[in-house]
Amino acid sequence: MKITGVEIRTVEVPLVSPFRTSFGTEDVREALLLRVVTDEAEGWGECGAGTAPLYSSEYTRAAADVLRSFLVPALSGVADLTPQRVAPALAPFKGHRTAKAALEMAVLDADLRARGVSFGHALGAVRERVPCGVSVGIVDSIPELLDVVAAYLEAGYLRIKLKIEPGWDVEPVRAVRERFGDIALQVDANTAYRRGDTGHLAKLDPFDLLLIEQPLAEDDLLGHAELARRITTPICLDESIVSARAAADAITLGACRVVNIKPGRVGGYLEARRIHDVCAAHNVPVWCGGMLETGVGRAANVALAALPGFVLPGDTSASERYYRTDLTEPFRLEDGHLAVPTGPGLGVTPIPEVLEAVTVAKEWVPL
Numbered sequence: 509m510k511i512t513g514v515e516i517r518t519v520e521v522p523l524v525s526p527f528r529t530s531f532g533t534e535d536v537r538e539a540l541l542l543r544v545v546t547d548e549a550e551g552w553g554e555c556g557a558g559t560a561p562l563y564s565s566e567y568t569r570a571a572a573d574v575l576r577s578f579l580v581p582a583l584s585g586v587a588d589l590t591p592q593r594v595a596p597a598l599a600p601f602k603g604h605r606t607a608k609a610a611l612e613m614a615v616l617d618a619d620l621r622a623r624g625v626s627f628g629h630a631l632g633a634v635r636e637r638v639p640c641g642v643s644v645g646i647v648d649s650i651p652e653l654l655d656v657v658a659a660y661l662e663a664g665y666l667r668i669k670l671k672i673e674p675g676w677d678v679e680p681v682r683a684v685r686e687r688f689g690d691i692a693l694q695v696d697a698n699t700a701y702r703r704g705d706t707g708h709l710a711k712l713d714p715f716d717l718l719l720i721e722q723p724l725a726e727d728d729l730l731g732h733a734e735l736a737r738r739i740t741t742p743i744c745l746d747e748s749i750v751s752a753r754a755a756a757d758a759i760t761l762g763a764c765r766v767v768n769i770k771p772g773r774v775g776g777y778l779e780a781r782r783i784h785d786v787c788a789a790h791n792v793p794v795w796c797g798g799m800l801e802t803g804v805g806r807a808a809n810v811a812l813a814a815l816p817g818f819v820l821p822g823d824t825s826a827s828e829r830y831y832r833t834d835l836t837e838p839f840r841l842e843d844g845h846l847a848v849p850t851g852p853g854l855g856v857t858p859i860p861e862v863l864e865a866v867t868v869a870k871e872w873v874p875l
């Protein structure tokens with residue numbers, strides 16, 4: 509396959525409601541969409557970096573620059589480009605995993621569309637639909653939280669994830685347990701706690717949570733391993749798991765018993781598949797995380813979530829959880845599940861007029 513160029517598009521898509529986590533609040537999703545043009549087909553990729561480097565060191569403007577200046581030009585040196593050759597071509601450049609993931613995703617989409625193969629089939633999906641959880645941001649009061657959770661349960665979500673931080677943790681969990689009983693419930697701290705918070709985090713143990721996600725810093729595997737010996741709630745890692753090797757190390761150290769796989773965080777869907785395989789080899793369950801993807805990235809995540817080791821509901825929510833108007837045909841929850849797209853490649857494409865309406869910058873990088 510030969511690339512003629514890559515369109516880098518910055519979009520700003522309003523969220524239906526502010527999304528607050530321990531690392532900040534978003535009410536507009538700024539994302540990059542890549543359109544790779546090849547001699548055989550076009551492919552789409554989505555970069556999950558945020559407007560500011562708060563979840564990780566990456567952010568949208570930096571991702572656009574590293575793509576324009578280094579990553580896209582690096583593909584010109586690959587004679588017969590295949591999706592499997594993208595990561596090695598980009599490996600000399602350090603970091604920028606969400607930018608790399610978006611480019612690999614777009615090349616993979618183009619390749620699969622050209623061959624008439626779906627993302628799910630290419631990755632090894634074994635299900636036609638996936639069970640869906642939902643991420644509930646931090647809100648101003650317990651009553652408001654209970655109303656939000658009640659609405660998501662009414663919508664059919666099969667798992668609730670509560671964002672927590674110091675000062676908003678035990679009481680919200682207690683209130684949700686008392687109101688809704690033994691629903692599938694987990695929490696996500698996004699690195700907000702410290703090693704000295706072990707005693708406080710142990711107060712979550714009586715609530716029979718599925719897991720506590722990334723309580724400590726992304727580089728503190730030993731801290732998580734020590735915490736795992738002091739609390740009964742299973743630890744799940746997110747920010748720490750940047751590669752298959754990191755997953756193997758974390759599991760071996762006893763730092764986690766569950767892994768949240770986010771293709772953007774790990775450099776792409778091919779690495780995400782490798783992490784899935786490493787975790788399966790260690791009998792570690794995985795689930796698919798989310799980075800507020802539009803329907804473009806959501807289609808790929810739903811396909812990934814259909815792999816055999818994804819045994820827990822992920823953050824693969826319906827489009828309407830975040831967007832009044834999605835960039836693609838919306839993903840709709842049916843009996844708590846989303847259908848895995850079956851068309852070639854992603855199986856979805858951005859709706860041109862919707863895409864134009866949210867585009868704030870567009871550039872063409874020729875190869």
Ligand SMILES: O=C(O)CCC(=O)N[C@@H](C(=O)O)c1ccccc1
Nearest residue numbers: 563643698797798799800801823825
């Ligand atoms: O459902 C979703 O797409 C969002 C799920 C979610 O909470 N994502 C958080 C996270 O910390 O995991 C996030 C959002 C944006 C960027 C990075 C991470």
